[in-house]
Amino acid sequence: MPHARDGFDPIPSWGRPPEVSVAALSAGTPAAGEGGYGLPGVPVAPAGELPAGLGLTREQLAAVGVRGQAGGAALCARPDGGPVVVFGTGDADALDATALRDGAAAFTNAAAHAGRLAVVVPSGPLLDAQAAAQAVVEGVLLARYRFETLKREPAAVPVEALTLLVPEPDVAAAGRGVRRGLLFARATMLARDLANSPPSMLTAAAMADCATRLAAETGLTAEVFDQEQLIAMGCGGLLGVNAGSADPARMIRLRYTPNLVGESPTRLTLVGKGVMYDSGGISLKPADAVHATMKNDMSGAGAILAAMSVLGELGCRTAVTGYLMCTDNMPSGTATKLGDVLSIRGGATVEVINTDAEGRLIMADALVLATEEPTDAVVDIATLTGAAMRALGAEIAGVFGNRQPLVEQVLAAARATDEPAWQLPLARRYRAELDSDVADIKNMGGPNGGAIHAALFLEDFVGGLPWAHIDIAGPAQNDSASSWRPKGCTGFGARLLTEFALAFTAPGDVRPGTPEGDEVSRHER
Structure with missing residues (x-):
């Protein structure tokens, strides 16, 4: 039929x-x-x-x-x-x-x-x-x-x-x-296309096919990792979220290499949440208007794919690696259950106390992979928490980070593109709320500060590298058209990441005790 x-x-x-x-x-x-x-x-x-x-x-x-x-x-x-x-x-x-x-x-x-x-x-x-x-x-x-x-x-x-x-x-x-x-406009329209696509039509495998096609057209290198390869690599976060799905997961690694003569490029790694449809898993979402928008839960991965697709023509001088972590999150007899423990790439264990806090699980695998190669900074982007939207509204992204110079570069790109972002505190005083009795960490904290808990969870997997996290749960979707932002999926992040990559400079190893490090510490208290 x-x-x-x-x-x-x-x-x-x-x-x-x-x-x-x-x-x-x-x-x-x-x-x-x-x-x-x-x-x-x-x-x-x-x-x-x-x-x-x-x-x-x-x-x-x-x-x-x-x-x-x-x-x-x-x-x-x-x-x-x-x-x-x-x-x-x-x-x-x-x-x-x-x-x-x-x-x-x-x-x-x-x-x-x-x-x-x-x-x-x-x-x-x-x-x-x-x-x-x-x-x-x-x-x-x-x-x-x-x-x-x-x-x-x-x-x-x-x-x-x-x-x-x-x-x-x-x-x-x-x-x-x-x-x-x-x-810049084509990048955003591409990201909008991907996020607006119905989830049964844009599965993880279809996303991989799309990325491979775009890579061939735009000078990127694309590697696609299937279920068996992910098992061999120990990517238990992505596999755990995928456990209830009829569609297999895919991890897509994109590489952009600038054509520089006689100099070594700066290196940047991007990690994107690619949940093609988020039902919440066993922690099923209510059947409301928000649930109906969950095809956009891959907007972070879409923004990275879109941004990287135009870097070559824009002459970007930074080498960029992108990880797109793609799966849907579905309930079934094989789905991950509350209380299950997943083993992330590298061996860290995570107690799952809510299967609707799945984005951080799939990105944890990619963050560990990012630490296994030389890079000057890691930036992740995700429709991660409703808490960020409740704090900042539906038009502003939340930004966290462990190096203030890197955070400032993200915020500068947000201002330049009018994709608004606001720095939120990486308050380590809340880290104990993620402690687990049976595993190294659990995937949710208490009832308050959910955006901070998510950022603290992700930071556990970056191995101390310069890192920033962009939570786009609010601005990824418009209930009504406004100026150049249409109703529906906005493609937020594609232009921001493009601008960020074009202007990127290595943030260095700025620690507390320096003016820049003390500014980070202010956001960590």
Whole structure:
């Protein structure tokens, strides 16, 4: 009997990137279709002169709700009858990438019926032409994203072509920004595709096939470890979570090697939670709205795969290894039971007191594997705890770490990409709550501080290496669309990790007693 998964492509956006280009802006505001550019978008600040040739007054713009504030936009008719979308950017002197990205998103949302678009790119003292072009491309493409591959009649109009209009002297710099923005946007759309894919269609094995395909296209090396290999490697955390499933687990190891001549690259290891569907296992989740989103519980692994897929084209100078730990978490007669003890790679034993605290179990195997090879830092990313979401809300990721310089690099990448993150304390005073009477550690602490307990658990397996943990349980999913973030799976982390890897520097062995180490200690008390 035919099934919807027959011939299903979990990454449809990857195979159809839009055409994005730069052109020199002639005098005045372009008309729709002029030069083949498509529907134009024109930026407007709250004060100052309006763009030449717009043909509209501030009173007319105010009548349709556009006063120049970032995020406002409207489709207007010019005196000649031609359509134009006017979008606000906020104060021109304060214009930054975040405000411009939001403005570009407002533009494309107001022009949702048009597949061919053109944008006049504004400038300001805080934003050069390259950064402005990147922000516009990201805002336009990410706001228009929809996952409709399983609909017989998709409703959304995809962006077919986008032209950025800039002054002649800025064309070259804007071109560099366009290329970078397109790659960053494609990474996020790829991550969204993966997280939005139904779990019966994107199993661990299908995820491995997808990773292998992407690796071949993007210059990565991919190794896939099956059930028998995982048993031989002693990956008891991943195998234990997989015990109740009808679909076998997979561990995927990706490697990106920069093409450097005469120098050794810095080395970074990324670890991602890839729970393709999380029922909670024997500790079954309630049948509520949260349970219905659990296909996104592989968003961490998806973000790593997406980020690593664009590192080569972006010229990343850091060697990156990624571990994607993939399985679903299901109840059955063979599932791990409460009170069972699992043996993690390396021999540490874990008492399982809640099978819905499974992400830390599968990542523990990968963290140990990360310590077995030379690396300058390890960063893991996971939809790990509801506690992080309750602490920070649904838009902000929690960050923990044992080296403040590394944490600061993660936070800097979060600011640069407007994927917000906030440092939480790695409070070791709570570590005793993870002590077990029958094993080396148990997989949950007490009823409070759950995000901290999860981070402390993971830290046990990094062998003292510089390490940071990003908990994306909140921002991985949107209940409603907001700016360039659509309803559904957001792909949070793909752009953050891309930016982080591109700017990564080895944090060194910073310990308490130095200013940087004392800052870490402040977050550990």
